Amino acid sequence: MQAISTGIKGLDFILNGGFAKGATVIVEGQPGTGKTTLGMQFLYHGAKYQGESGIYITFEELPEQIYADMLQFGWDIKQLEAEGKLRVLCISPDVLMEQMIEPNGLFEQIIRQMNCKRIVIDSISLFKYVVAFAQSIRPTIYRLRNILRKFSLTALLIREQTEEEGAFPPFENYVFDGVIRLKLKPYMETYRIRTLEVLKMRGRQITEGEHAYRITNEGIYLLPARSMVGDYAYVQRNEYTPTGIDKLDEMLGGGIAAGTIYLLDTNSKANYKYIVAAILASRLNIGENLVAMISSLNTAFTFNELMRMFDINAEEVIARKGLYFIEHYNRSYPDMYLPFVLDASKLTIENYKEWLVEQLGQLIRQRENKAENWFLYYDLNTIIAEHGKDYVKKYFAEETALARTRGITVIVLCNFAEIGEEMASYLQRTVNGVIRTWVDGSYQYLQVTKSANGKISEPMLVENISQKPFIRLL
Ligand SMILES: Nc1ncnc2c1ncn2[C@@H]1O[C@H](COP(=O)(O)OP(=O)(O)OP(=O)(O)O)[C@@H](O)[C@H]1O
Ligand SMILES: [Mg+2]
Known part of the structure; x- marks a missing residue:
């Protein structure tokens, strides 16, 4: 199975090369853990270095904020958009769903036109507002999965984790191919350490454990656990x-x-x-x-x-x-x-x-x-x-x-x-x-x-x- 580089060297290492081509992977974590950064790094790296164009779909933020945030990491998103390699789409979840389902709708058109290989949806947590109260979110999730498969997009779906979620993984974690969890953990009383754990990744041999990462001026840098200084x-x-x-x-x-x-x-x-x-x-x-x-x-x-x-x-x-x-x-x-x-x-x-x-x-x-x-x-x-x-x-x-x-x-x-x-x-x-x-x-x-x-x-x-x-x- 072909590996798709994640844009993060340490993450590629623990995924034995990267994501499986066409896999849909959930990236979950609490606010500020680096989900957006990880998603954008994946797209930027693909568009800039791997010849894989991508779409970033966001429901909340204004594109200007995203451009500015990403420029801090040296990622000129606007430039890649001008070259037709990357696209930031700010739309509402219900419009997205509508357009995804519709044959030859806006979604399909963009994908074909860009020859798009990667997609990030930031975030799927808002999908629950698409469906009417008391209705199940499951059909929406299945529909999303089927569309992503149809276009063989390698996809990251960002999911906001809440404190009270507890031990019960949400339904989405069962449906999709992989789950990556980002955490911000207390360390030695006054410090915090960011960790990434692959909870699930169908079809790939993974390095288990919580791996520490930092958000640096060049984006996320992950140091696989148990790698120490050699002799x-x-x-x-x-x-x-x-x-x-x-x-x-x-x-x-x-x-x-x-x-x-x-x-x-x-x-x-x-x-x-x-x-x-x-x-x-x-x-x-x-x-x-x-x-x-x-x-x-x-x-x-x-x-x-x-x-x-x-x-x-x-x-x-x-x-x-x-x-x-x-x-x-x-x-x-x-x-x-x-x-x-x-x-x-x-x-x-x-x-x-x-x-x-x-x-x-x-x-x-x-x-x-x-x-x-x-x-x-x-x-x-x-x-x-x-x-x-x-x-x-x-x-x-x-x-x-x-x-x-x-x-x-x-x-x-x-x-x-x-x-x-x-x-x-x-x-x-x-x-x-x-x-x-x-x-x-x-x-x-x-x-x-x-x-x-x-x-x-x-x-x-x-x-x-x-x-x-x-x-x-x-
Ligand atoms: N150059 C940098 N060096 C260190 N940390 C940085 C740098 N740039 C941004 N950060 C930190 O990265 C975090 C932002 O990560 P990001 O926006 O990707 O998180 P998120 O999980 O998407 O958050 P949210 O759930 O709020 O959307 C912020 O806490 C910010 O302080
Ligand atoms: Mg975010």
Whole structure:
């Protein structure tokens, strides 16, 4: 379905391109929320930049007032009227209805003559005065809908919302294709914030939520929710490795960027192992080398089993010198693994960091000329259990800085609830991305709360499925 740009970049984004061609959309809001501005921006943009002429129908205001108001945004409506691309019609609702119904009436003539593609009616709230007292407005609404469809006009119908309207959507909201609600909400006691929410939009995939907008000197500017400042400076190679979890990749702009550091926060009830496994397997699949810290709950065997579920044969990876283990618990490994086990079990807190830096440095230096990419799976729960929180406080920033300078991509497992708020916020500041998963009631959730490309997600439901990657996000 062809998308018709709304004239507002952020709105196009949350409508996945714009309105559906020929859709009729209600724009509702209380006085002063920006309905007229939105309607005019849609028409102005269409006429000026998209080759789509439009009609603005108003029942109350004098055109001079509208011209003057719009000129504040730099929109010279009179000029576009002179060019035959836009038309402001001030008529009464009953005349409009009469002319719309009449075959080859004024309405039809103007549409044909202008080759009109867009229309705004400001506002349909006055239609109720067209019909006689106690008569239903429904036939009028249906008639309006049918006429708009007949001419395949992309239409915005402005509707004034009243305070007492309450929870019952009016009949019109059911009949037309879309509903956009504008709000002016109190914010931090003394401020107000304008928000736009798409309540309904047939045939288009929308970004849910209330999105903040401002009325600026260039009209409405909308900032889609959950778009924050990105960490582009750290995305060194602009290479993204998909995690294999579709929705997660979508959120991360393609996957986990090479050379970035991501935290995976998980509480004890949540199942994180498939998330980690999906990420690790995808890196091994493209030939990266992995250094994996084996936690107290896992062994190299359970790790290998998990990899096998993702079609990775760990022993083959070991054979190509692509997989190393960091072992904190002095457990035994098969002989073939031994050259690939970095034994940290006998180290004190004082020399652990030096050792880690040395080991990783050596690994990478040995093979630097092969331009290999390295991936580190780091388990902070193990580090804290073995070396205490102080170690993390002291060295985590240093370790991440080191990883960055060597271009190592890192995923760090941790548990915010256990490490406490202060430490959690420190960690979150230090890394490029944060993925959180938790169990609440009878569902597991996952949310990207920070990412290298600045996008953050809403909490998504985690569903277990029987094939790779064994979880699906909803
Ligand atoms: N350049 C500007 N910068 C910031 N705000 C502006 C600017 N120009 C107009 N506004 C504000 O925009 C609002 C007008 O919006 P608009 O007329 O589109 O609202 P509306 O929803 O159509 O209102 P009504 O229900 O009264 O018709 C006013 O409150 C005005 O103060
Ligand atoms: Mg208005």
